[in-house]
Amino acid sequence: MNQPYPPLPADDLQLLQQAGDTYARLKDEIGKVIVGQDDIVTALLAAIFAEGHALLVGVPGLAKTLLVKTLAEVLAWDFNRIQFTPDMMPADIIGMELLQEQADGKRGMNFVPGPIFANIILADEINRTPPKTQSALLEAMQERQVTSMGHRHVLEPPFVVVATQNPIEQEGTYPLPEAQLDRFMLSLYLDYPDVEQEEQIVMETTAGPRTAASPMPTGGFITKDQFIAMQALVRRLPASQHIVSYAVALARATRPNSAAASEVAQQYVEWGAGPRAGQHMVLIGKALALMHGQPAVTAEHIRQAAPHVLRHRILPNFQAAGEGITAGDIVERIVSEISEPSYA
Incomplete structure (x- = not known):
């Protein structure tokens, strides 16, 4: 034994x-x-504890975005949502070097960080952006750093990427290459709620004024x-x-x-x-x-x-x-x- x-x-x-x-x-x-989705929440938290990244797959309306935003609020981590589009460039994610005036009056190149510089990144509809832009995200996920004009910029921990994609829409999308899929520790497939959960969702979201979700304890x-x-x-x-x-x-x-x-x-x-x-x-x-x-x-x-x-x-x-x-x-x-x- x-x-x-x-x-x-x-x-x-x-x-x-x-x-x-x-x-x-x-x-x-x-x-x-978040109503229901207990197994998904558990698996997503496991990925974060294991310093991994996760891919959420589900049809629209299953609270993929809300789940990630809520998680960031509860943890009180810096959060950025990146909505991927066909015209997005790598610099739109990682940032860029800009010619700016320095304190001494001279001009020089300064790095302006992009939205990837946060603790939790929601890469929404990741398969809607071209491979060139996807590869910029790949480096950040794997190396936990980005490169701009030959200079490396480290992403401070904790750093988690949670990407989403819609499984039923294929027109105008760029399927993720196998190399990038392999960088996701988990793929989580969200399903429709059961009848009791769906009734609870409808009841809670149609009663009272149309406002954001109730404040969550942040930090502490x-x-x-x-x-x-x-x-x-x-x-x-x-x-x-x-x-x-x-x-x-x-x-x-x-x-x-x-x-x-x-x-x-x-x-x-x-x-x-x-x-x-x-x-x-x-x-x-x-x-x-x-x-x-x-x-x-x-x-x-x-x-x-x-x-x-x-x-x-x-x-x-x-x-x-x-x-x-x-x-x-x-x-x-x-x-x-x-x-x-x-x-x-």
Whole structure:
């Protein structure tokens, strides 16, 4: 059997408890504005605790923008919304060098930061802008810095990009390249609310004056530095070899030409997930453990993370499209078929 994990230091145990309390408070505050979508909120918070970026996919009217704005308000982080359009240029995102008069009266080049310089970025309808502009966002997401006229400018932590796209509109869009999709730790597919939730939404939004959402507590219960410390603790939480093997097995099962390919991948997948999928499953698993005050990641955490991590990293083939089988369907079957590696 695997040896038990060594106990966490006392400071880490205290921080772990604080992280669990913070997660519960965040969920409660977000729930005052967002009706339902509990699984989406949990997964999005896990991505943020794991220092990752998320892609929200859903038809109009499912509160994608409201969710991200509410999250920024609750955390009291700097927030910018970037509405992507076909005529947008990289400088519209990262900023530009401008010739300006200096204090000594001489003229010089000064960098004017763009909207990417914030803690939470809402990249709204990201697939409506050309690849050249998408690539500027890609550097910021991956390197956490931007380059303008050969000069690098660091993006201060915490830094999170939450992008949205509409799955039903294809005209006038630029599909995200695989390299950029892989930079998103999670893809979260929002569904319609159930009847009780929809009735609650209609009731709450049609009673009284038409105003913005009720004021939310901003700051007060966690600072940026405290949250950054919790993000660092995520990586310090232990994950045993069998947990890592389980995540890797799930990723390898999606690759149709791999010896470890599952039957459904061989039949319906054009290409599968790369090594980053295993990394992100373990990180999200650790974040979920942290959020629930647990000192180590478990197989259940990996199972919970897998659909959100894998879905946007596999490409269904023509046969899958012809039979109406989606990437989500394929991932669901793979997760159900791959057994957790033995603890022995």
